[in-house]
Amino acid sequence: MSEKSGISRRQFLGLSGGVVAAATLASMGIKYHGTKNERELDLNDIKYKESETDVLVIGGGMAGLFAAVKAHDAGAKVLLVSKGRVGSSGATPFAKGIFVYDSNTATISIDEFVEQVSKSAIDTNRKEYTKQMAMYSKERVEELKQWGFFDSPLYHKSFSTPIKKRNIPVKERIMITHLIKENGRIAGAAGFSFDEPIVHIFKAKSVILCTGAGGFKPNGFPICDLTHDGTIMAYNIGAKITGKEFNDGHSGSQTNPADCYTGWHGMFDRTPSTNGVEVHHDLGVDLNYKAYVLGNPISMMPGADNTSVEGGPYIPEGFNRQNQNDENRPSGPPSGENGDGPSGTPPMNGKNEKVTSGGGPGGGPSGGAPAGVSQASSGGASAGMSIHKSEGIAPINLQGESTIPGLYAAGDALGSYMAGAIYTQVGSSLAGSAVQGAIVAQAAAKYCESVTLQNIPSSKLKTIKAEILAPLKRDSGYGAAWVTQILQGIMIPNFVLYIKKENLLNAALAYVKELRDHHSPMLKAANLHELRLAHETKNMIITAEMKLKASLMRTESRCSHYRLDYPDVDYKNWQAWINIYKDSEGNMKFEKVPFGEWTKA
Amino acid sequence: MSIKSIVGCIGCGECVQSCPTDVIRLSTVNKKAYIAYPADCQMCHLCRMSCPVDAITIDSEKSIPVMVSWG
Numbered sequence: 001m002s003e004k005s006g007i008s009r010r011q012f013l014g015l016s017g018g019v020v021a022a023a024t025l026a027s028m029g030i031k032y033h034g035t036k037n038e039r040e041l042d043l044n045d046i047k048y049k050e051s052e053t054d055v056l057v058i059g060g061g062m063a064g065l066f067a068a069v070k071a072h073d074a075g076a077k078v079l080l081v082s083k084g085r086v087g088s089s090g091a092t093p094f095a096k097g098i099f100v101y102d103s104n105t106a107t108i109s110i111d112e113f114v115e116q117v118s119k120s121a122i123d124t125n126r127k128e129y130t131k132q133m134a135m136y137s138k139e140r141v142e143e144l145k146q147w148g149f150f151d152s153p154l155y156h157k158s159f160s161t162p163i164k165k166r167n168i169p170v171k172e173r174i175m176i177t178h179l180i181k182e183n184g185r186i187a188g189a190a191g192f193s194f195d196e197p198i199v200h201i202f203k204a205k206s207v208i209l210c211t212g213a214g215g216f217k218p219n220g221f222p223i224c225d226l227t228h229d230g231t232i233m234a235y236n237i238g239a240k241i242t243g244k245e246f247n248d249g250h251s252g253s254q255t256n257p258a259d260c261y262t263g264w265h266g267m268f269d270r271t272p273s274t275n276g277v278e279v280h281h282d283l284g285v286d287l288n289y290k291a292y293v294l295g296n297p298i299s300m301m302p303g304a305d306n307t308s309v310e311g312g313p314y315i316p317e318g319f320n321r322q323n324q325n326d327e328n329r330p331s332g333p334p335s336g337e338n339g340d341g342p343s344g345t346p347p348m349n350g351k352n353e354k355v356t357s358g359g360g361p362g363g364g365p366s367g368g369a370p371a372g373v374s375q376a377s378s379g380g381a382s383a384g385m386s387i388h389k390s391e392g393i394a395p396i397n398l399q400g401e402s403t404i405p406g407l408y409a410a411g412d413a414l415g416s417y418m419a420g421a422i423y424t425q426v427g428s429s430l431a432g433s434a435v436q437g438a439i440v441a442q443a444a445a446k447y448c449e450s451v452t453l454q455n456i457p458s459s460k461l462k463t464i465k466a467e468i469l470a471p472l473k474r475d476s477g478y479g480a481a482w483v484t485q486i487l488q489g490i491m492i493p494n495f496v497l498y499i500k501k502e503n504l505l506n507a508a509l510a511y512v513k514e515l516r517d518h519h520s521p522m523l524k525a526a527n528l529h530e531l532r533l534a535h536e537t538k539n540m541i542i543t544a545e546m547k548l549k550a551s552l553m554r555t556e557s558r559c560s561h562y563r564l565d566y567p568d569v570d571y572k573n574w575q576a577w578i579n580i581y582k583d584s585e586g587n588m589k590f591e592k593v594p595f596g597e598w599t600k601a
Numbered sequence: 602m603s604i605k606s607i608v609g610c611i612g613c614g615e616c617v618q619s620c621p622t623d624v625i626r627l628s629t630v631n632k633k634a635y636i637a638y639p640a641d642c643q644m645c646h647l648c649r650m651s652c653p654v655d656a657i658t659i660d661s662e663k664s665i666p667v668m669v670s671w672g
Contacts, residue, residue: 084620084621084623085619088618088619088621093621153650154619154647154650154651172618173618194623218668219643219667219668222645224641225621225622252669256661256662256663257663257669258603258644258662258663258667259644259662259663260643260646261644261645261659268646268647268650269650291671292671295671378669378671379669379671380668380669381669381670383670481665485665485666485668488668489668492669493671494671497670498670529623529637532623533641
């Protein structure tokens with residue numbers, strides 16, 4: 001990569017997207033041959049490093065923080081590895097509200113709270129995890145206070161305080177691409193650094209995935225570094241995955257839709273705060289449905305057209321649709337003051353809602369655009385993401401254990417269904433990540449006491465290294481940025497991911513299979529940044545396949561999953577979650593798990 | 602074009618570390634931050650907020666075409 005201010009031809013291709021770039025370059029009289037890999041590093045310079053630990057925590061957000069600290073406190077040797085900086089990557093840096101259940105001030109009991117969430121979630125929440133989050137939220141918030149979390153809008157310093165105090169080793173700017181399984185249980189992980197040509201092998205007795213969830217690098221939502229890495233690498237070694245048919249419904253602004261900071265109205269500048277019980281039924285597909293039926297412009301700001309539409313997603317009794325007036329909202333004040341942003345504040349609502357600072361883009365009770373200024377919204381701002389904690393590794397118990405011994409997950413990487421398949425409790429996402437991280441850490445540390453570090457055969461390591469570096473070694477192929485743009489074009493339109501119907505889900509699936517079979521094996525990378533993009537793109541393609549197939553399988557509508565051809569809740573056949581796993585021949589398989597039952601290995 | 606300029610950089614590397622999408626790098630030549638991969642900027646402003654000398658300016662427009670759910 002040139003360090004001059006001028007833009008290279010290859011960089012220009014990356015910026016502009018394949019077809020557009022080809023046309024533009026042709027008009028400029030430049031010959032287009034964008035498939036050649038103009039490698040910027042010498043493959044002979046690549047080195048390999050091995051590290052050993054008891055518990056390997058992957059991810060440096062809220063779940064990873066507590067996983068590392070509590071596993072250490074439980075006596076395990078811990079190593080934390082993160083794709084970005086601790087406290088400054090994933091969804092955590094942008095979550096500003098954290099739920100606390102305080103028995104001294106709460107007006108309802110924890111059991112009543114769980115029932116309220118279940119009612120909103122139409123039974124899709126796993127009640128044990130909902131209860132666990134509420135029970136331990138106060139303990140975790142007290143610790144965060146001690147570490148200075150509530151004193152700054154930037155979280156790196158407060159997250160580093162307990163980690164440094166315990167001398168927990170941290171490795172940042174490393175993308176983990178592979179989990180390693182030996183003798184039926186976890187043996188470690190592997191990945192590469194963005195800053196040096198080094199492939200890292202981490203041997204571990206136990207691995208905790210705190211890798212968050214992800215999307216399709218959507219515009220207007222700060223999750224472009226989250227590409228379901230943990231989910232896909234766990235799937236690849238046989239773990240069961242859940243929740244892929246559900247959709248986060250955050251909208252963005254139609255003006256400069258990619259500008260996250262401005263779209264969130266300065267919320268990122270705020271210090272975090274706490275909030276109490278406030279159960280909603282938000283951020284489903286309501287606005288997408290209205291936009292699909294009526295077309296643009298759609299605005300949820302004060303003074304906007306509040307035309308109601310026939311049909312659409314079922315809303316449980318006592319909860320209001322987002323695009324209706326909200327005078328009868330069942331509990332709590334508008335969430336504006338404590339909106340938790342990407343972790344669950346509804347960005348838009350009825351015109352009688354109080355408008356305060358914070359929350360999401362596009363206006364609304366917590367949207368914070370200047371009162372009276374109508375702002376057109378656009379859906380798909382978080383495309384590819386399910387509801388927080390309703391997708392990811394399917395747990396076999398309340399300790400975040402996966403179907404693979406020694407492999408655990410916490411936070412958005414764990415399909416705990418803590419909140420259900422719709423946004424229910426405001427601020428519970430951050431609280432749930434903290435609570436789950438701490439609990440899972442203790443289980444992982446205990447597991448380590450009974451197992452030894454495994455030897456990983458050199459032949460397996462050789463294969464993994466080759467797979468990691470393959471895009472760098474290709475002399476020709478497809479650029480990850482271009483493939484990602486094609487994937488966005490297939491998955492983000494509202495008639496695919498949001499307003500679903502069989503023929504279009506199948507049409508999208510045909511395209512995604514093409515990317516999976518032809519383009520994914522031919523992704524190329526000229527440098528370590530592009531190597532990251534290549535692996536991220538591979539993960540997003542598998543995620544897209546999962547989302548489309550799970551959406552086809554769920555022949556009903558419920559919470560944030562809406563099928564135009566199956567618009568009703570099917571209480572007879574679909575009181576169940578969907579798990580996804582890879583069989584011994586490498587095929588993607590699906591299973592139903594009745595609500596309330598645990599996944600079996 | 603997303604992150605637009607870095608003027609007055611002192612080379613501390615805070616922006617490089619704070620960027621979730623690896624847009625900024627430190628030059629091996631002059632040890633100052635430069636915008637290496639602007640197409641991946643998500644305009645979250647963590648780099649700007651982390652910069653101790655307010656050296657970073659960010660625009661609202663994405664440097665590549667933007668896909669939205671409906672338009």
